[in-house]
Amino acid sequence: MTTTVHVRGVDLGIESFGDHDAPLILLAGGTTMLSWPDALCERLAAGGRRVVRYDLRDSGASTAGDPEAPAYTLRDLAADAAALVGTLGGGPAHLAGIGVAGMVAQVAVLDHPEAFSALTLAGTRPVAPGPVDDDLPDHDQAALGRLFSRPQPDWSDRDEVAEFAAAGAEVLGNDPGAARETAARVWDRTPGDDPQVHAANQLGMVFSRLDCRPRWRERLxxxxxxxxxxxxxxxxxxxxxxxxxxxxxxxxxxxxxxEECGTAIGAGAVEEVAEAMLALG
Structure with missing residues (x-):
């Protein structure tokens, strides 16, 4: 079931799986909820969990402002996650964040520990976007060069956007077919026809503009x-x-x-990830 929930003055797009009375796993999108594969959500629900995946602000069905100048911070996104648990009921929740949403998830559990019982962090790091700490590996510069040197698609053209995502998936170590399908679904869920908004939804551009201070790594x-x-x-x-x-x-x-995955949780890894998450609680 897909709907929106109003928390902290914004609407967040959510989709629910499983028994409403089961223990809650909350999946923060990175940045849209479709970063979490359908198959993983369904497997977690079959394992006796209530699964809710949601869009961060400025993505999917959630409240959209100006992704080039967000009027909120990383701490606001973390507080959204805690407030969402309270609104949904059934907490404390197992919180999971993928990619940039893994940063949200870390701060959410550190700032609002009462809302969360467990934490899953997928494909993320312990510092904000921007310069990386000396002891952490930075982005693979050759891969990023290939990724960002490509001509941009017509962001108002669904097919072009899907093909652009498929080509990028090869650089990111992901399945091009799955990336093509997900990009088309993200495009379909993006409100309006503004090409800039479509680009922001596809690329998660808001995080390059987001205030992520203060650091949190030292609190881990x-x-x-x-x-x-x-x-x-x-x-x-x-x-x-x-x-x-x-x-x-x-x-x-x-x-x-x-071993065989890049930035996304591939179809072949769903069972392994689900079992590990269910064992956590």
Missing amino acids: PGLARPTLVVHGRRDPFFPVGNGEALAREIPGARLLVL
Whole structure:
């Protein structure tokens, strides 16, 4: 079931799976909810969980402003996650964030520990967008050069956008067919016909403009929730050393490296990821 929920003065697009009375797993989109594969949501629900995936602000069905100048911060997105648990009921929740939403998830559990019982971090890192700490691997520059040197598509053309995503998936270590399908679905869910808004939804551009201060990495040793860190071995955007650092710095965290995956959770990894998340709580 897909709908919107009003929290903290904004509407957040959500989709629910499973029994309403089951323990809640909240999946923060990176930036849209479709970053979390349907098959994973369905498998978690079959494992006895209520699964809710949602769009961050300025993506999908959530409240849209100006993605080039967001009037909110990373802390606001973290507070949205905690407020969403309260509105949905059934908390504390197992919170999961993928990609840039993994940054949201870290801050949410650190700032609002009462709302969350467990944490899954997929394909993310312990610092904000921008210059990386000296001990962390930065983006693979050759891959980023290939990714960002491509001609931009006509963002108002659904087919062009889908093909652009498929070509980018090859650079990011992902399945081009799955990326093409997801991009088309993201395009269909984007409100209006403004090409800039379509581009922002596809690329998660808001995070390049977001105020992510203050740092949170130094607080990770105090994160007292069961944690799973999932990372693709082939991820060139946030190389696997970032996931390894998270697993070292969060007490008791388990690291699950997906040998054949890049930035996305591929179809072949769904069962392994689901089992690890269900074991966490």
